[in-house]
Amino acid sequence: METLYLIFIDPFVQMVVEPAFLVEVLIGGLTSGVMYSLVALGFVLIFKASGIFNFAQGIFVLFAALNFVGLMDLGVHPILAFIITIGIMTALAFAVDRLVLRPLVNQDPIILFMATIGIAFFLEGFGETLWGGDVRPVRVGIPDAALFWQLGFGEILVQSADLFAGVIAAFLVTVLALFFHFTPVGRALRAVADDHQAALSVGIPLNNIWVIVWAVAGFVALAAGIMWGAKLGVQFALSTIALKALPVLILGGFTSIPGAIIGGLIVGAGEKLFENYWGVPLLEGATEDWFAYIVAMIFLFFRPQGLFGEKIIERV
Amino acid sequence: MLYREAGQFKTSYSADQAMLTIPLDRWFVFALAAFATVGVPLLASEYLMVSILIPVLILSIAALGLNILTGYCGQLSLGTGAFMAAGAYLAYKIATNITWLPIWVVIPLAGLCAAAIGIAFGLPSLRIKGFYLAVATLAAQFFLLWLFVKVPWFVNNSISGVPPAPPRSVFGFQVTGAAAGNEAKYLFVLAFVIALAWIARNMARSRIGRSWMAIRDMDIAAELVGIRPLPTKLSAFAVSSFYCGVAGALWAMCYINTVEPTAFDINRSFQVLFMVIVGGLGSVLGSFLGAAFIFLLPIFLNSAPGWIGYSVASDTITHIEFMLFGVLIIFFLIVEPHGLARLWQIAKEKLRLWPFPY
């Protein structure tokens, strides 16, 4: 009885009794969700355009941030460093396309997946060789203050950096959406995503498209890397943290950009709510490592293609 | 010339159904097994046996397990580390609580427990496919490790939470824990490897293996011809988790000598997956080649500069190791996407004509 009460009634009582805390938990969850979304976006872009599950996206985040911070530490102005890093990520996209994707065209998805793991290893070693393994704090003037908001039912704490991340994510998504809908390149990308062969037959050059997609993913990775780096300092643990984008992906669907964002928000808010209201009182906490995966798994039982994924039609 | 498949006539059904139908193959495998059992303990140095062969053999079992699931049944899994952890923790729990049970029973028992857990986490495979399933198996990875660390019951409420492997003996020779003799430990692991490889090979070519492959190649078509997807997929999960569980138990008992969670983290899952893919999906031999390659390559790259009397800072070596490892994976995939096992097959085909090619 006691346990049942703790599972089904007490958490909700708590929520009503202390609404300020609930709002804080929700905001905290949504803002960490945004961070997951930023990483997940890069995965989605590449999967959508080329059907490749790019395991190296986590390392892309780290590698981009490392270059950016490394250049800044050398005394380069942040804006210039940003531009140079975009250049590096584009060059990387080009290299990936020429050296890895082209020779492997038409292989099984799992082979391409493995190849991206190879890229991840290479970049990890390369990044560390270039910039070393120390923690590098990011100081680009991202506002980082605690804001105390007075609401009708109490005071809540909001991090300005988290709000900033939210704004960046919203901005990125808008830009990407506009890019996909209103530019010729964006349309070509969507055409390729729909059907490679049909796209080829109407004269869309596949190769360039892939370079562009990987470069855009690199750009998203840079944005994510700067945001994460501002929070934690740029260090190699970032590549592990990026794994958190995976449950977001399956929840949102591998092919949907809004899915990545909404999936991220659901995962972020869900795991924080669970941890605070169920995890800590009942399970001694630390549930955030697995909660998102379990939710995603259960969710997939009912909707195997994810929230916004394309419907899977199977024929013999 | 040296290796011939033609002209080898089978005169009985049993000969036709033998595991290795070609005498040369058979002799080779027998000779290899005999050498591994007798020759290696006599000749190999302690380092070779304890730090190279034992881990490679144990990881081969895990790779075999994952190969059954991914290579034969087509279900991608990233939860290998967790199933290994299940084997390790439960082997410890069983061994320390039922002390009269011989260790060679304890380890398969732990494997069975891992199999049960594998079935539970295999259930989503009915609805989910491909990379979605892979990510769903990550749920097992993170949840199980959390559970084993969280619940002190698994480690007998030990205060430190990292209990040492209990010393156990087979035929009077201690085989687990650090005090065990190298040869005894090695042979103990080898016995499991040979038995499990033999079982895997036979399962793959029996009814159950064929139904796995049918599901892999096209599950809807397989269903239409009367293969029930639920028992087939779940049996693959069960067998695979059993293998992983045994591997995990041996890893904890015979290699690192402690039961601790970091040995079975997400990186272990990826490592075993690399082994399977680099070795060759759907190949018993590939599991061994892959395990040896992936485990030894970093060590080789790491110690190679030392042999040629070239001294490099240890971190630089590791960076180079990472880069080379990445490049080699890509290189292999480009040159031979079907893995080392396929290379071996090509070699055999060449040998058939050698030394007089057309």
Next chain:
Amino acid sequence: MLTKKLVTAGVAAAIAAGAVGVVQAEEGQFIPALTYRTGPYAPGGIPTANGFTDYFRLVNERDGGVNGVKFIVEECEYGYKTDRGVECYDRLKDKHGGATVVSPYSTGTTYALIEKATNDKIPILSMGYGRTSAADGRIFPYVFNFPATYWSQATAVIQYIANEMGGREALNGQRFAFIYLDHPYGKEPIPTLDILAEKFGFTYDKYPVPFATGTEQKSIWLQIRRTKPAYIIMWGWGVMNATAVKEAGNIRFDMSRFIGNWWSASEQDVLPAGDGAIGYKGATFNGSGTGYKVFDDLEGVSGLNGGDDMGTVLYNRGMVNAAYVVEAVRLAQEKYGKGKRVTGEQVRWAFENLDLTAEDIEALGLTGLMPPTKVTCLNHEGTNPAILIQQWNGKAWEIITDWIPAMTDVVRPLIEQDAAQYAQENNITPRDCS
């Protein structure tokens, strides 16, 4: 075909790796250095490894080794992975006439090596980490964890809080928070804290941080903001520390009431948080900064790894670790023959009879850097476990207290109980230390 040859060559060479256990001609006191300069824990691993190796270089160049026996240090990079750590140990242990002592700097690897090293008769010096109950020298003859174990450290931290609040009585009814890595390492001090909580009448909330990432702490800090604990104690490692320090600053927690253990209080942990980290405290047993005599000696030494790391908490800790080893080797030579290389077994004896007084440390130029230590056969943690509290002032760690002794009366019975359980499970007969 090229690939096939490459594969064959690769595999063959790798297998041959085992056979290359060739004894090198160079003779000396061999120190295997298990390091992790790469991977997620590199920020902590690099300065530690640098301090450790630099001190041996200093001793070799300044003094010509110990009585003419030079140290040979060989690094093996294991990236904080347990299995690679074990492999490194196996690879190095027989080189150059045999390893003197091994210091793995990782809880997992230490645990994996305890029985192995005991069998090989190579002592483990896990300085302030690893298995706490190894302090019972009767059951763990080859494992040393002076100058203090985790449990001693926990009691000393509570003692410090009591001092701050005005005596042990003031602890009664207080509520603390304990943030820890959800891993055996992080959970170590919980039994001790439970006993102390009962003894002094305080309560504490446990906040585990998920192990896989170490950064999922938002909920914890929201809870802390709500429960308003009087003090926060942290047992963390890696990126978890920096996140916690940053989040604590974010919720405007009074940083002077946030205390990390000695693996949670180094420059790497506070720098990413910027000014928000000012006031954060941590336990330590070694001084930081370069204002010690030994750093003047280091000036002229060539080929040092240090550089910017010099003077950081972890660099200095690596040096202290090396200094303990050097002094143990010196002591072993006094007993077993000056100017001769000593074996692991002999160094084990020396560790057990190590008695570094303040004068000895002064003579080494290490005053303020390391505590006086006396180890006995019975007590491998040292007979006077104590900690210092240091505080981050935005630029450097300042030591703000005198030595705070641990409550050995609480810790010792726990150690003996856990060691006895270990002995029973592993059929070990405790040796006689009297």
